[in-house]
Amino acid sequence: MLIFETISQYQSYLNSCRLKGLKIGFVPTMGALHEGHLSLLREAKKACDIVVCSIFVNPTQFDNPDDLKKYPNTIEIDKKLLKEEACDVLFSPKRELMYPSNTVLSFNFGDLEKVMEGKHRFGHFNGVALIVSKLLHVIQPDKAFFGEKDLQQCRIIETLVEDLFFNVEIIRCPIVRETNGLAKSSRNLRLDETEKQKATILYQSLLKAKQLLKEQSLTISNIKKEISQLYQEAEVYLEYFEIVDAKSLQNIESIKQVEQVAICVAAYINEIRLIDNLVLNEEA
Numbered sequence: 001m002l003i004f005e006t007i008s009q010y011q012s013y014l015n016s017c018r019l020k021g022l023k024i025g026f027v028p029t030m031g032a033l034h035e036g037h038l039s040l041l042r043e044a045k046k047a048c049d050i051v052v053c054s055i056f057v058n059p060t061q062f063d064n065p066d067d068l069k070k071y072p073n074t075i076e077i078d079k080k081l082l083k084e085e086a087c088d089v090l091f092s093p094k095r096e097l098m099y100p101s102n103t104v105l106s107f108n109f110g111d112l113e114k115v116m117e118g119k120h121r122f123g124h125f126n127g128v129a130l131i132v133s134k135l136l137h138v139i140q141p142d143k144a145f146f147g148e149k150d151l152q153q154c155r156i157i158e159t160l161v162e163d164l165f166f167n168v169e170i171i172r173c174p175i176v177r178e179t180n181g182l183a184k185s186s187r188n189l190r191l192d193e194t195e196k197q198k199a200t201i202l203y204q205s206l207l208k209a210k211q212l213l214k215e216q217s218l219t220i221s222n223i224k225k226e227i228s229q230l231y232q233e234a235e236v237y238l239e240y241f242e243i244v245d246a247k248s249l250q251n252i253e254s255i256k257q258v259e260q261v262a263i264c265v266a267a268y269i270n271e272i273r274l275i276d277n278l279v280l281n282e283e284a
């Protein structure tokens with residue numbers, strides 16, 4: 001695996017790939033790699049000739065300095081995992097390379113960023129859009145792979161790429177879970193065994209809401225009340241639980257209103273913030 005820390009090194013390699021007509025697949029990450037990330041790499045490997053993974057903990061997308069400070073760093077294990085997955089290139093830039101000046105450009109995604117993660121993590125999607133734009137310009141991939149674990153992020157990036165005519169295809173990949181349903185996340189490394197058990201409430205509550213939606217005996221607002229009761233009983237702080245249109249991510253009053261429904265949750269297990277979601281397919 002080639003490891004590049006500068007743009008010029010990477011881009012001379014990119015030019016040699018282009019001359020050979022090779023297709024580049026890109027998986028951006030913040031490291032502390034787990035099966036979720038690896039599933040993206042495997043998809044990229046299947047669809048492209050060369051797979052580039054980036055590891056960069058992006059400061060501008062953190063609204064909580066403590067969360068940034070405590071973000072897990074397992075770079076040596078990550079490199080080993082990437083090699084095992086036959087990843088071709090690791091791009092791991094220093095902070096100064098990606099942010100050479102103090103200028104932080106602004107994006108406005110309108111209603112898409114006014115809900116859920118955007119509402120609760122101030123400036124988060126501005127930071128995401130900024131780093132994804134920078135990385136797409138540097139890496140110049142044919143396809144870039146993102147996990148549906150971050151559903152709102154997928155919609156933001158799809159909007160960004162479409163609106164700014166980025167020459168890349170965005171590929172969404174399904175959520176990878178532990179056997180107990182907990183969505184894999186780098187932040188899970190910060191959970192002890194009891195907390196991990198407690199964290200299963202996120203997926204359980206998504207399944208419960210899905211079942212209630214299917215039964216059609218409660219209104220959406222009563223389903224949300226029932227779910228919030230579950231969290232109170234479990235003594236887990238629920239930040240939001242939303243039932244939305246999977247495309248616009250806006251609240252809905254009835255599932256008949258939209259083509260596809262998504263149920264999205266954010267909750268705290270002690271001070272660790274976790275998110276999860278379930279997109280309902282017609283047959284589900």
Ligand code: AMP
Binds near residue numbers: 031036040150177
């Ligand atoms: P992160 O390192 O958390 O920024 O994540 C990098 C990429 O991996 C993003 O596109 C995430 O959506 C994706 N990802 C993280 N966790 C999972 C998971 N459990 N299943 C699928 N994709 C994931």
